[in-house]
Amino acid sequence: MARIKTEKNISRKDVIVTKAAALFREKGFKAASMRDLAEAVGVEAASLYNHIKSKTELLHELCFGVANRFMHKIDEIEAEKGNDIEKVEKLLRFHINEMIHHYEEVYVSDREWKHLADPYLSNFQNQRRIYRKRFAAIIENGIRNKEIKNIDAPTAVLIILHAISGIESWHRSTQKISAEALEENMITILVGGLINR
């Protein structure tokens, strides 16, 4: 009888959620079946339901897990003292590193949230909207005190966030530059594009 292997402090549910992230990233939420997931986990499809409530629950876990991490980070950064352009850079570096080291979850949260069901869907969209406004507010502050070019802040946010999601291509490319080099290149181009000199 097959059994889901776990290590200390990692529940079987965690194993499933992690495998789900990889699968949803690869095939998309709708195209990934519970039978696919079961195979990846090494178990029959029905057995998954001893640990999870539904397929959508997996998506909730992933989306809100990621969203919470970003929310906490922006709390932290807003509370800091310092230049606004530095705050933007810090947030940027956080995004980049999340995308590098928690690729699958972040990617899924970014691309597949549409398939959330409706109490969760609205909640997620709200969080997203608020997050972007707070991000834009930092940039607007930077514009006001001339650290940042006079640009439309929401547009800047949109460029930044989507540019970062391009790290997906880096993950899939065969000839990768190092993660550090990737981070510095992105900072050079994006901060360089914002900064006022």
Place this chain on the structure above:
Amino acid sequence: MARIKTEKNISRKDVIVTKAAALFREKGFKAASMRDLAEAVGVEAASLYNHIKSKTELLHELCFGVANRFMHKIDEIEAEKGNDIEKVEKLLRFHINEMIHHYEEVYVSDREWKHLADPYLSNFQNQRRIYRKRFAAIIENGIRNKEIKNIDAPTAVLIILHAISGIESWHRSTQKISAEALEENMITILVGGLINR
């Protein structure tokens, strides 16, 4: 008996493909059903098959239609004489305008190509790879003659292309700045991030 309305020079197939673009954009390729599409077109699902071969054919049409337009544009731009940074800017503006005015098709081509079946899938991936290499080559040229900062060209391409796909968010936002303002803001940030001064 319902009938698909057509105007001059627009085949019924074209009508279906266009509606499919909107639907695939909204729900995703897998989640959009042929019955959904039929309803959007104003006809029964089975009737669609008088005009198209399969659901996947719709995806082919969309993906390769978009891919061809970009290929022709880069042909054109490569053939021109002039600064490399200007070429980059022209290509950028083309991308931006495609994303603004042919939103649904471009978006679908960008996000849903994974669901192509395999002779087409490989073909599409190849075209994509080649396109990005040619784009990177222009940037590398610009770096060599000091027009552009010394950055990793493939990373720059990845940032640019994904940043542009952020126009999706602009389309969905309620308080849109004008298309022209959007274009100029994006150019300011992205070209500003690349240029060497």
Place this chain on the structure above:
DNA sequence: AATGTTTGCTAACACGCGTTAGCATATTAT
């Protein structure tokens, strides 16, 4: 008006999906 073609409809198919029920086997606690 008669003919051939295009377009649409209803009905149905085979298939894969998420999920549940009921039972068997491990693991853990007493």
Place this chain on the structure above:
DNA sequence: ATAATATGCTAACGCGTGTTAGCAAACATT
């Protein structure tokens, strides 16, 4: 050792999917 719990299996369900067959209505051509 025994009881209780956690985990897995097989079988099956209802449902929505893409697609086809066969026939009817609309249109185009003569």
